Amino acid sequence: MEIAIADERALVFQEQLTMDQAEGRAWGHKLDAFGSMEKVTSFLRRPKDEDFKLIYKEHRLQPFWHIECQARYVYERQREYPITLSGPEVAAVTIDDREYPALNDRIVLKAVEHCREEPHREVFIDGYTGEHNQACINYLQYPANEMPIEQIDELTLKGIILVPPQSRATAVLRDVLLGVLKSLQADHIIEDQVEVERVDLYYRPVYAFQYRWLSKEKEAVLEIDGLTGKLQGDGKVYQQYMGQILDAEFLFDVGAETLSLLVPGGGIALKLARKGYNVARSDTNS
Numbered sequence: 001m002e003i004a005i006a007d008e009r010a011l012v013f014q015e016q017l018t019m020d021q022a023e024g025r026a027w028g029h030k031l032d033a034f035g036s037m038e039k040v041t042s043f044l045r046r047p048k049d050e051d052f053k054l055i056y057k058e059h060r061l062q063p064f065w066h067i068e069c070q071a072r073y074v075y076e077r078q079r080e081y082p083i084t085l086s087g088p089e090v091a092a093v094t095i096d097d098r099e100y101p102a103l104n105d106r107i108v109l110k111a112v113e114h115c116r117e118e119p120h121r122e123v124f125i126d127g128y129t130g131e132h133n134q135a136c137i138n139y140l141q142y143p144a145n146e147m148p149i150e151q152i153d154e155l156t157l158k159g160i161i162l163v164p165p166q167s168r169a170t171a172v173l174r175d176v177l178l179g180v181l182k183s184l185q186a187d188h189i190i191e192d193q194v195e196v197e198r199v200d201l202y203y204r205p206v207y208a209f210q211y212r213w214l215s216k217e218k219e220a221v222l223e224i225d226g227l228t229g230k231l232q233g234d235g236k237v238y239q240q241y242m243g244q245i246l247d248a249e250f251l252f253d254v255g256a257e258t259l260s261l262l263v264p265g266g267g268i269a270l271k272l273a274r275k276g277y278n279v280a281r282s283d284t285n286s
Helices: 019-028 030-034 036-044 134-141 149-158 169-180 256-262
Strands: 002-006 009-013 052-084 092-095 098-101 106-117 120-126 144-146 188-213 218-225 271-275
Touching: 009 149, 019 030, 019 052, 019 188, 019 218, 030 188, 030 218, 052 134, 052 169, 092 106, 098 106, 120 134, 120 169, 134 188, 169 188
Parallel strands: 002 188, 002 271, 009 188
Antiparallel strands: 009 144, 052 106, 052 120, 052 188, 092 098, 188 218
């Protein structure tokens, strides 16, 4: 079996909102941070802006993985096809000048099956939680820049928080490979290959604003998606990752040794090839 893997890439989406724009919008929806119940009760007695204070804000980049994989299996196998005859009076059947004797009211044809399978998987995995999130496909419509890990780390100098992925490339790749790798029932294998077309780590911008409701002595966080502008109450902040840099060797760890641990069936002979696929979209600067 040959497994060809595209080079791992790190990409950063271009913000569609600035911090100032996000902060202004968040202030107008600050009640959303405290939940729907507080928002409903506030209609009876509208709180004043002076009763709220912005105590913390952050611009962070949250990760998700985009993995795409295509397998191709072409093989042959011998099979027997039993055919039930029309009645007990049939003693034999001739097909293409070959006679098949009847046995227990049927004949058996020996044949070679020519098989082809091309399973495909494309997954999006939240880099922090490790959960599948196909909704991330909607982010691909926005422009993103491919960046070396070292350059991404430089963003921390601008006060941007890099939320580190908790899942490495091998972990997410294993999940994808298990969906396309299979043990073949074949007498002759013609093609047996897997192409991992994308191993992309995306970083998307998120703004978070933490407010204190002074009279109620409550605090809550409102998040704004830096691409879609969508607001989310009951948000989180990631101050603990301020200034932390990424470990490229930890994240992008796909190699021949690690790959052998990913593929089920220790007896499978593997050949690892690196494929520098040009999978950059037209709106992506490589």
